[in-house]
Amino acid sequence: MAAESYTLPDLPYDPGALKPHINGHLMELHHDKHHAAYVKGANTTLEKLADLRGSADFSTLAQLERNLAFNVSGHVLHSIFWTNLSPDGGGEPTGPLADELERSFGGFDGFRRHMTEAASTVQGSGWALAAWEPVAGRLLVQQVHDHQGNHGQGMVPLLAIDAWEHAYYVQYLNEKVEFFNAIWNVVNWPDVQRRFEQARAGELVGATS
Numbered sequence: 001m002a003a004e005s006y007t008l009p010d011l012p013y014d015p016g017a018l019k020p021h022i023n024g025h026l027m028e029l030h031h032d033k034h035h036a037a038y039v040k041g042a043n044t045t046l047e048k049l050a051d052l053r054g055s056a057d058f059s060t061l062a063q064l065e066r067n068l069a070f071n072v073s074g075h076v077l078h079s080i081f082w083t084n085l086s087p088d089g090g091g092e093p094t095g096p097l098a099d100e101l102e103r104s105f106g107g108f109d110g111f112r113r114h115m116t117e118a119a120s121t122v123q124g125s126g127w128a129l130a131a132w133e134p135v136a137g138r139l140l141v142q143q144v145h146d147h148q149g150n151h152g153q154g155m156v157p158l159l160a161i162d163a164w165e166h167a168y169y170v171q172y173l174n175e176k177v178e179f180f181n182a183i184w185n186v187v188n189w190p191d192v193q194r195r196f197e198q199a200r201a202g203e204l205v206g207a208t209s
């Protein structure tokens with residue numbers, strides 16, 4: 001039996017539910033068009049790779065592998081991003097995640113500043129990503145290029161902030177720092193906490209809830 005194709009997950013809330021921080025038009029475009037394009041791109045690339053395995057010419061393999069990393073990573077990060085947000089979000093984490101932010105970043109304020117600056121200073125397209133590094137056992141902030149570059153091997157994403165222009169331009173125009181400041185009002189800390197506890201326990205963490 002062939003492996004399943006990638007599918008676009010539904011948003012876990014109405015597109016306009018995160019207003020005023022993210023308006024419904026922006027959210028619909030971002031989910032229905034941009035995320036959908038990565039899902040389509042991932043599936044198309046998988047089909048082309050399957051065709052390639054039956055051919056004698058592997059001259060397109062390297063480009064297809066780049067396309068695969070780009071589109072699958074785009075799908076994974078957006079799937080995490082939607083669940084990282086909630087109309088009931090905001091505030092600060094508590095419990096073990098708060099303790100970990102203290103240990104790795106000197107506290108929540110230091111973590112938030114680091115993430116906000118990582119998002120704000122992306123050159124071109126990218127993400128700010130808080131990820132669990134399982135070898136040392138600590139949280140790190142990464143500044144991801146596109147969807148997959150500059151990402152350490154084995155790192156488990158916990159909180160992803162989309163810093164592509166498509167994530168804010170429709171609503172915030174060139175004031176992207178306003179978007180990266182506003183997004184903290186809708187961060188779904190129970191989701192981040194769940195991902196943190198699963199990652200720390202060494203369990204496999206799915207892209208969606």
Ligand code: FE
Nearest residue numbers: 034162164167
């Ligand atoms: Fe995006």
